[in-house]
Amino acid sequence: MALSSPLQNLSSLISAHGIATATAKAPSRHQYAVHAAASDTATTVEVGSYEEGKLVRPKWTGETPLSRMVRALISFKPLYSILKLGARQVLISTAEKNNIPWREMTKEILESQVYKEMDTIQNHSLVYPDYYLNPFHAYDEGNLTWLAAAEAEAATKSMVRRAIPNASSIDEATQILRGNWLQAIEQHHLQHSQTSMISDILDIGCSVGVSSRCLADKFPTANVTGLDLSPYFLAVAQHKEKRGAPRKNPIKWIHANGEDTGLPSKSFDLVSIAYVFHECPARAIVNVVKEAFRLLRPGGTLAMTDNSPKSKVLQELSPVLFTLMKSTEPFLDEYYLTDMDETLMEAGFVNITSILTNPRHVTLTATVPQ
Numbered sequence: 001m002a003l004s005s006p007l008q009n010l011s012s013l014i015s016a017h018g019i020a021t022a023t024a025k026a027p028s029r030h031q032y033a034v035h036a037a038a039s040d041t042a043t044t045v046e047v048g049s050y051e052e053g054k055l056v057r058p059k060w061t062g063e064t065p066l067s068r069m070v071r072a073l074i075s076f077k078p079l080y081s082i083l084k085l086g087a088r089q090v091l092i093s094t095a096e097k098n099n100i101p102w103r104e105m106t107k108e109i110l111e112s113q114v115y116k117e118m119d120t121i122q123n124h125s126l127v128y129p130d131y132y133l134n135p136f137h138a139y140d141e142g143n144l145t146w147l148a149a150a151e152a153e154a155a156t157k158s159m160v161r162r163a164i165p166n167a168s169s170i171d172e173a174t175q176i177l178r179g180n181w182l183q184a185i186e187q188h189h190l191q192h193s194q195t196s197m198i199s200d201i202l203d204i205g206c207s208v209g210v211s212s213r214c215l216a217d218k219f220p221t222a223n224v225t226g227l228d229l230s231p232y233f234l235a236v237a238q239h240k241e242k243r244g245a246p247r248k249n250p251i252k253w254i255h256a257n258g259e260d261t262g263l264p265s266k267s268f269d270l271v272s273i274a275y276v277f278h279e280c281p282a283r284a285i286v287n288v289v290k291e292a293f294r295l296l297r298p299g300g301t302l303a304m305t306d307n308s309p310k311s312k313v314l315q316e317l318s319p320v321l322f323t324l325m326k327s328t329e330p331f332l333d334e335y336y337l338t339d340m341d342e343t344l345m346e347a348g349f350v351n352i353t354s355i356l357t358n359p360r361h362v363t364l365t366a367t368v369p370q
């Protein structure tokens, strides 16, 4: 247990950091006045009181000396193993300090009937992209395990808590983070799509279904499909959905690669990609964006939400925190170096609009031309 003391310190540092960054307020509804012109140029929209930093991206990302130094530290195997273990322990203890019952939530899933969902979910002919078979988030088998699937919802709650540290509860933080994201999507679609109806929604990288359920609750008349590469995550999504209140339009779950879904062209009005791209190499980001363009009907909306390179909070993250984060997120640098506006424009999207929907995350919305 030689690690326990420094790890406890890290854990307190993370909690303290959460409190120290509690300065931004949730924007009210009217702060969402979107001023993007209906043109084919990229437009950045200032929203509410979420603050941008002075840099294009944090100094700890990309090709800066600091970023290279952190990368070199992480690639030193003995240190990586310690960091990986540390990152995991810190994540769990920080979550529990913030009233997220990580261990109970995990146990409940692992001791449930979730395993029987696998048979109806798994696509045995799916070939996984190479990047997906690497260790990830401190799990040696990445997202392809029951433990990663059972812990995913608690990890999502922790992410939400870190993003909105000044909320009075996890539920309030979730309402702010997911509510602002959904509102940005709705406003974009209303403003830029001639047919304001959203009938078919695809949630690429749906994980254990949290984002898909939010979309289904917001757009109850739409058919929602959650798609992910991990059959374990999808099994948890289906298991949880079966235990919830029945829906008029049940969510469908598809085990596929978002880069090449095999779904028919022009079959969706909204494609959502929430918190996926920071986990992907640049080539996968480009492929998923192109696939979303193919899948959307003319006038359809793409919505991507993820870490904002311009977030003041992320730019000012402490060295301990960003080193820990980078140790379990192998593609973070590639994500931060990807110009998302340009990627969307090159795929053919118009009305590209970016909004900081909470202190850490940007929501990018765009339209397929009519």
Ligand SMILES: C[S@@+](CC[C@H](N)C(=O)[O-])C[C@H]1O[C@@H](n2cnc3c(N)ncnc32)[C@H](O)[C@@H]1O
Residues within 6 Å of the ligand: 143, 156, 204, 205, 206, 207, 208, 209, 210, 211, 227, 228, 229, 230, 233, 256, 257, 258, 259, 273, 274, 275, 276, 279, 280, 284
């Ligand atoms: C952080 S989770 C997404 C969380 C979820 N969308 C939400 O908002 O709560 C990222 C997900 O992307 C999935 N993913 C990564 N690459 C993918 C790809 N090429 N196709 C489909 N899913 C992918 C992972 O399996 C993982 O479940």
